[in-house]
Amino acid sequence: MAVVVIILVVLGVSARETEFSLTTLFQAGNAEAVTRFVRGLWPPETNVKFLRTIFGLMVETIEISLVGTALAVLVAFPLSLLAVRQRGEEFSRERLGTARWVLRWSLYYLARAFLNLFRGIPELVWALIFVTAVGLGPLPGVLALAVHSTGILGKLYAEMFESVDQRLVEMVRSTGATEMQVLFFARLPLSLPVFLSYTLFRWECNMRAATVLGFVGAGGIGTQLMISMKLFRYNEVMTLILAILILIALVDILGQFLRTRVLDAPGKCLR
Structure with a gap:
């Protein structure tokens, strides 16, 4: 009961501090602005030249x-291996020696620090940084998504490898296998379905994020959306919104297809 009261108090204070009010949206001036915007959305722009432009931006x-x-994925995978917390007698200071033990834990905390940095800064901020560095266009969008996703995927991969059944890992290790062999013959095969699922889901998230990065000049369909909004061409905005919805729906369908086909493959092989 006390926890519920605390949560309600925190929510109440937060609502007051953020000036949350549903009635504000329906005040005379605000309601008129919303109505004018909604009316401007219809009918959507169907000019052939504009539709061709949208198609090119969707592909981009x-x-x-x-x-x-x-x-x-290419950067997160090796970083995740360094970020895995190793357990067992084999990784004690007595077994490794002081120098190797210090090196192992230094690399662990360094990898974790990089992953925290990469995912701690939002994609839009990374996009602004790379737009400043390399200029406008799709390249800063690619780099922004790559850096941010490296931080997320690296953490997920590391936790995935740590959660593998340690009995199976120790079984492979007891044969005299090196840590690299343990990775490829125990950790990775056991984690493959989850590995693929995380990667596909992150790609879906990046698709949604890529539609927004254009607002800061990082390419994609968001660039045209920003231009149309600034020029008050709301019928073009409606067409762009529909295009984004179609794009995301297609990505969701493709993601589900790949999950059912690719993620079932290891099970079929085992059978």
């Missing part, structure tokens, strides 16, 4: 998310 958005996710 997909490409940004794909390349950004692929780069993130």
Whole structure:
């Protein structure tokens, strides 16, 4: 009961501090602005030239998310191996020696620090940094998604490897296998379905994020959305919103298809 009261008090204070009020939205001036905006959305812009432009931007958005996710996987995987907390007698100071023990834990905390830094800064901020560094276009969008996703995937991969059944890991290790062999013959095969699921889900998230990065000039369909909003061309905004919804729906369908096909493959092989 005390926990519920505390939560309600915190919510009440937060609502007051953020000036939360549903009635504000329906005040005379605000309601008129919303009505004017909604009316301007219809009918959507169907000019052939504009639709071609949107199609090109949709393709660019997909490409940004794909390349950004692929780069993130390539960097996150080795970082995740360093960020795995090793357990057991084999990793004690007495067994490794002071120098190797210090090196192992230094690399562990360094990898964790990098992963925390990468995911702690939002994609939009990374996009602003890379737009300043390399200029406008899809490249800063790719780099922003890659860096942020590296932090997220690296943490997920590390926790995934740590959660593998240690009895199986020790069984492989008892045969005299090196840590690299333990990784490829125990940790990775046991974690493969989860590994693929995390990666596919992150790609879906990057697709959604890529539609927003254009607001800061990092390419994709968000760039045109920002331009149309600034020019008060709300019918173009409606067309762009519909295009984004279609794009996200297609990505969701593709993600479900890949999960059912790819993630079932290891089970079929085992059977």
